[in-house]
Amino acid sequence: MMPLRERALVSPRSVPSLPKHVRIQYDPVRQAFAVLSPEKVFWPNDISLDILRRCDGRSTVGHIIAELAADYDAEQEAVAADVVAFLQEWSDKLLVKL
Amino acid sequence: MNEPLLPPIGMLAELTHRCPLQCPYCSNPLELLKANRELDTQTWLDLFSQAADLGVLQVHLSGGEPTLRRDLEQLIAGLSARGVYTNLITAGVGIAEGRIEAFAAAGLDHLQLSFQGARPATTDRIGNHKGGHEKKLETARRARAAGLPLTINAPIHRHNIEEVPEFIDLALSLGAERLEIANVQYAGWALTNRDQLMPERAAVDRQAEIVAAARERLTGIMNIDFVPPDYFAIYPKPCMGGWARDAFMVTPDGTVLPCHAAQTIPSLSFERFGTRSLAEIWTDSPAFNAFRGTDWMLEPCRSCERREIDWGGCRCQAMAIAGDAAATDPACVKSPIHARMAMLIDEAQRAAAVSSNDEQFVYRRIGVVTEPA
Numbered sequence A: 001m002m003p004l005r006e007r008a009l010v011s012p013r014s015v016p017s018l019p020k021h022v023r024i025q026y027d028p029v030r031q032a033f034a035v036l037s038p039e040k041v042f043w044p045n046d047i048s049l050d051i052l053r054r055c056d057g058r059s060t061v062g063h064i065i066a067e068l069a070a071d072y073d074a075e076q077e078a079v080a081a082d083v084v085a086f087l088q089e090w091s092d093k094l095l096v097k098l
Numbered sequence B: 001m002n003e004p005l006l007p008p009i010g011m012l013a014e015l016t017h018r019c020p021l022q023c024p025y026c027s028n029p030l031e032l033l034k035a036n037r038e039l040d041t042q043t044w045l046d047l048f049s050q051a052a053d054l055g056v057l058q059v060h061l062s063g064g065e066p067t068l069r070r071d072l073e074q075l076i077a078g079l080s081a082r083g084v085y086t087n088l089i090t091a092g093v094g095i096a097e098g099r100i101e102a103f104a105a106a107g108l109d110h111l112q113l114s115f116q117g118a119r120p121a122t123t124d125r126i127g128n129h130k131g132g133h134e135k136k137l138e139t140a141r142r143a144r145a146a147g148l149p150l151t152i153n154a155p156i157h158r159h160n161i162e163e164v165p166e167f168i169d170l171a172l173s174l175g176a177e178r179l180e181i182a183n184v185q186y187a188g189w190a191l192t193n194r195d196q197l198m199p200e201r202a203a204v205d206r207q208a209e210i211v212a213a214a215r216e217r218l219t220g221i222m223n224i225d226f227v228p229p230d231y232f233a234i235y236p237k238p239c240m241g242g243w244a245r246d247a248f249m250v251t252p253d254g255t256v257l258p259c260h261a262a263q264t265i266p267s268l269s270f271e272r273f274g275t276r277s278l279a280e281i282w283t284d285s286p287a288f289n290a291f292r293g294t295d296w297m298l299e300p301c302r303s304c305e306r307r308e309i310d311w312g313g314c315r316c317q318a319m320a321i322a323g324d325a326a327a328t329d330p331a332c333v334k335s336p337i338h339a340r341m342a343m344l345i346d347e348a349q350r351a352a353a354v355s356s357n358d359e360q361f362v363y364r365r366i367g368v369v370t371e372p373a
Ligand code: SF4
Pocket: B019, B020, B021, B022, B023, B025, B026, B027, B028, B063, B064, B065, B091, B114, B364
């Protein structure tokens, strides 16, 4: 029996990535990016997509926040709250690995 | 049509009706197709390619037991080459050495493995297959070793509803990302065996509490999808997400259907892939258009605020219980015959009290001709 996994909590030092069963893919029929998972297909908005694309298994959450704040010309703190909430929700659904 | 026709997202491909198991709740039709009626490799590949062109993003490879198709690796590779997300739905019994690894190498994205029980004796008895449980455990291990993400599917009914906590432990111990606690839907063989399968009300309530608590406890550890039993519900489920709205299925001989049990609606006739393209069937088939959207609805659905939430429920259940495929699903509290659901539950309890063993099951087999109760 393998050791029981634990719920992961987002911190600035977490390094998020997409698990093997999740993938982002451009759909030419609907001309939009889709996130494919075992049962569901998600249609992320631009901001969600920008976060998910940075879940590359190398960038820390802190780094992702700094980049997005620069890109969107927004306050780091406001961006941080949104990014952390988003990643926690997706991690809780096992759609993002921390 | 009161909304624009959208392309389908998902497709369920029943590659074969052959199966080493004989589950009495199988959703396959009573008249099972033999191997000589199955589409050949090239036809499935053409169908998949047309599905991808049409906008299908996910294909669930099912059956029967899909691994009985020797060309499964090829079919997976064909889908994978088109970027389609592939989910293999298997009973996990009798899969030859090396094949799971070959499925993974061909590009399989995800594997869903059914367990008829959480205890070996239950699995073997419900599937009517000795040693089945052990083989399934082995399949799960091999899938994990091959790096495949895993869902455990637990079809729930009277004879295993008390095993729900054990199903949760089993799925965790096998390293599954997802567990489906799916109460059986009374269509296909399950309708024939309804009296034997119907759980007791108290067990249904207990199950709901157990699942709710486990979901809370396992947030971020394992996803639990719960399909509650229709007959005990207040509102129906949005069957297939709405008739011919974003998904469809294909039977082993290439017949294209809006859902599993659609062929039980006698007024409809269905087309086979090959006589027409998939795109033509999806857009023009009278059977697909019969219950699309909300225009076909009668009262109380027609003016109901939930009409685009559950799409009036299941057409086949309306057919089976109300005798009219265009009626409101009797599972809905607003259906004029909703009380019949409670009567059917009571009838089943009485029948089960008389015969408490499963000798009464009509096991799923090719050539057993039975009429639904
Ligand atoms: S439900 Fe049971 S009998 Fe039917 S296809 Fe699945 S494993 Fe086979």
